[in-house]
Amino acid sequence: MMKNILVFAIGLFLFSCQQESARTVYAAKDYNVYIQGNLAGKHSSRLDSDGNYVFTYAFNDRGRGPELTEKIILNTNGAIQQMEVSGVNYLKDTISEVFHYDDGMAIWKSTSERGEVSADSNAFYSSVNGTLGDWELLIRKMLSSEGHSVDLLPSGSARISNIDSVEIDGVPLRLVAVTGFGFVPSYLWLDQDDRVFASISSWISVIGSEHNSMIDQLMAFQTEKEDAYFEVLAKELTEVPSSNLVIRNTNLFDSNSGNLVPNQTVVVKGNSIVAVLSESDKVPDNSQVIDGANKTLMPGLFDNHCHVQKEDGLLHLAAGVTSVRDMANSRELLEIKKQFDANTNIGPRVVTLAGFIDQKGPFAGPGLTISTVEEGKKAIEDYQKDGYQQIKLYSSIDPDWVMPLAEKAHALGLKLSGHIPAHMLAEQAIKDGFDEIQHVNMLVLNFLSDTIDTRTPLRFSAVAEHAHALDLKGKEFQDFVQLLKEREIEIDPTVSIFEGMFTTKAGVPDPQFEAILDRLPIQIQRSYFSGGLPIPNGMEQQYKDSFSKLLDILLELHESGVTLLPGTDAMPGFALHKELENYVKAGIPAKEVLQLATLKSAEVIGVDDQLGSIEKGKLADFILIDGNPTENISDIRRVELTIKNGKVYRPKELYSALGIRHYK
Known part of the structure; x- marks a missing residue:
């Protein structure tokens, strides 16, 4: 008995010393969060007097964004002994997550999942709602582990696949590449103390305010590593026929x-x-x-609403998507397009580039922002010179600016589309020069009120609350449909993103991806159980009915002759399959849905002389499907072969490179 007490006392003493040592080396650090170069939030890390690692993380993205506080206690193995996360997620729904080891069991519970498993206290719990802080602690553990690999909870493992040492502006740093969390390696910059120095991407970056001038240099170095990774994959996974x-x-x-x-x-x-x-x-x-017996050969699919990233290309081609429209991005898009075209990175044709413009302000979207109409006109000129075909206006634009900006875009041969600006109705935006409208919720807002501040998440919640009551056969709606037809306005509905948003709560799989979740890496699967909008008690059916009404709107528009452009604004490839299924669920015949996703898209974009149908003289972009999607639209998921620009890609191999199982 005395021996057990002595061992316990020694262990307690060593743990206390470890905590005291941690306090001396783990200094408090503060970081800024930037969205495409604009300050959007804060991240902080510190060790409190009780030995808790405490992390806070918050940012504002057009009224959305998480606000999280995370507390962690490590055990003597450097794994998480106890964790608590509280706050709100990106869609402002309340979250709570806890984890602890107890007598050989790992036990966790969050708003989206719960479980327990026998574990040896060496496995590292991977949070659903955590911050950059537990990512830092995981990497510190991996650095001291054999093979730089650590088992994860609830399952899976993570590994440091590469470390590059570099000095930037006199600061010695390491770029760490980690596999096991996504489809491709994730990257994090560490300082000499194995602390987070920066997390960098073209979308969102986290770095100390005193070092924000280094973002471009960090991004350039990281980009070289990312590009080299994708170039190797392109060489391995592309087949170039040596003959016909x-x-x-x-x-x-x-x-x-x-x-x-x-x-x-x-x-x-x-x-x-x-x-x-x-x-x-x-x-x-x-x-x-290649024998195509009992299979369907059809033109490659178009996704008409993407925000292209480098890692998206393999997902698109594996799903049969050979052409995409990019509906707002950083200028990195120009380089990504070159890589896809040259096949130094596998990816679709980027057939439309839409230049983003919003007005400066607290709810400005991520991208180019302006303070005057003249600045907007100059931005349109610059986009046109860079080869863009379209301008996308966003929610903060002054309604009085729409007409002069539309006139400028049209004078340069560019289309104008976007979100309907706040305090403006879609009907007026069309009359002022819109050629196309993004997202079906923007149509519903036309029948609510121009007093709704659609710069905020009200553009979602107001539609979820009221769309179910919209009378599609009434004069007001039919007059609006007539205006769409007269002005030849195209609609890019992205209807499927609203299904999960309106119909699910935490713990329920996102219906956009429910059919393929078990094919995805486990850490990605978990992210699709976080739920949608905060749904008020008693309004669950009302929100579901509102999503059903969005499908009814699609059918009404299609039968009235309004052009629909199937697009996603979600996970590449798989999301388009679901979008097409929802078009059929709405009542549009499968054959017509497939026409919309191929030839009609090509016609609207102006590339139907080369793409959209399988005919002599056209470019070789087509897909071979195991099944008949004209009878069962879900067969569109069964892509066996993708041909893009005459090169052959085998989806099973593409998916395997991303850690995804093929459909069979």
């Missing part, structure tokens, strides 16, 4: 008619379709032949 490529004896989807044509053979030379033959026609000698 032939897809033989397949069912060809004719996007002009919407019908399947049986027993067709397509011949590709280089990057062009040189012949579409019947079963009895002879194919060229020495061709590379």
Whole structure:
């Protein structure tokens, strides 16, 4: 008994010394959070008098953004012994998460999941709602672990795959690459004390205010490493036919008619379709032949609402998406497009670049912001010179500025689209020069009130609360539909993003990805159980009915002759499959949905002379599907082969490189 007490006392003493040592070396640090260069929030880390690592993290992104406080106690293995996270998530819903080890069991509970498992106190708990702080503590543990690898809880493992040492502005730093959390490596900058120096990306960056001038240099170095990674994948996963490529004896989807044509053979030379033959026609000698029997060959899909990142390309092509419209991004997009075109990074054609413009203010969106109409006109000129085809206005724009900015865009041959500015109705935006509207909720807001401040999340919650009551056959709505038709306004609905937002609470899988969650890496799966908008008690069915009404709006617009452009604003590839399924759920025939996602998209964009259908003389962008999506739209998920610009990509191999299981 005395021996056990002595061992316990020694252990307690060593733990106390460890905590005292940690207090002396773990100095409090404060960081700024920047969204595309604009100060958006704060992150802090410190050790309190009780030995808790305390992290706070908050930022404001157009009225959205998390506000988190995280407390962690480490055990003698450097793993989390106890954790508490509280606050609100990105959509401002309340979250609570706790974890602790207790007598050989790891036990956790959050607003989205709970569980327990036998564990040896060496595995590191991976939080659902944590901050950059527990990411720092994990990397510190990995650095001292064999193979730089650590088992994770609830499951999986993480590993440091590479460390680069570099000195920037006289500051010695290390760039650490970690695998096990996403589809591709994640990167974090450490200082000499193994503390977070910076987390850098083209979207959001966290760094000490005294070092914010270094962001561009850090980004440049990190970009070189990212580009090298994707270039290796491109070489490994791209097949370039050495002779003619032939897809033989397949069912060809004719996007002009919407019908399947049986027993067709397509011949590709280089990057062009040189012949579409019947079963009895002879194919060229020495061709590379792929048997398409009992499968559907159709044009590559278009996703009309993306915000392209480097890692997105493989997801798009694996899902059969060969062309995308980028609906606002950083100027990094220009380089990403070059890489996709040169196949130094696998990815789709970026067929539309939309330049983002918002007005400076507390709710300004992430990207270029202006203070005057003249600044806006100059921005439009610059976008046009850089090869952009479209301008996207955002929610903070003064309604009085829409007409002069639209006139400038049109004078330069650019389309104008976007969110409907706050305190403006869609009807007036159209009359002032909008050519296209992003997101179906912007249409519903036309029938609510111009007093709603749509710069904030009210543009979601007001629609969730009231859309169910909208009378689609009433004069007000039908007059609006007539205006859309007369002005030939296109609608980019992104309807599926509202399904999870309106219909799910924490712990329920996001319906956009429910069908494929078990194919994803475990840490990504967990992120899709966080729920949507905060739904007031008693309004659950009302919110669900409002989403159903959004689907009804799609059908009404389509049957009235208004052009719909299928797009996602969500996870590449998989989200488009769900968007097309929801179009069919709305009542649009599957054949017509497939036409919208292929030839009609190409026509609207102005590339139908090269893309959108499988015809002699067009570019070789098409996909081979195991099934018949004209009868069962969900067969669109069963892509076996993707051809983009005459090159061959096998989705099973693309998905495997990202840690995703293929459909079979």
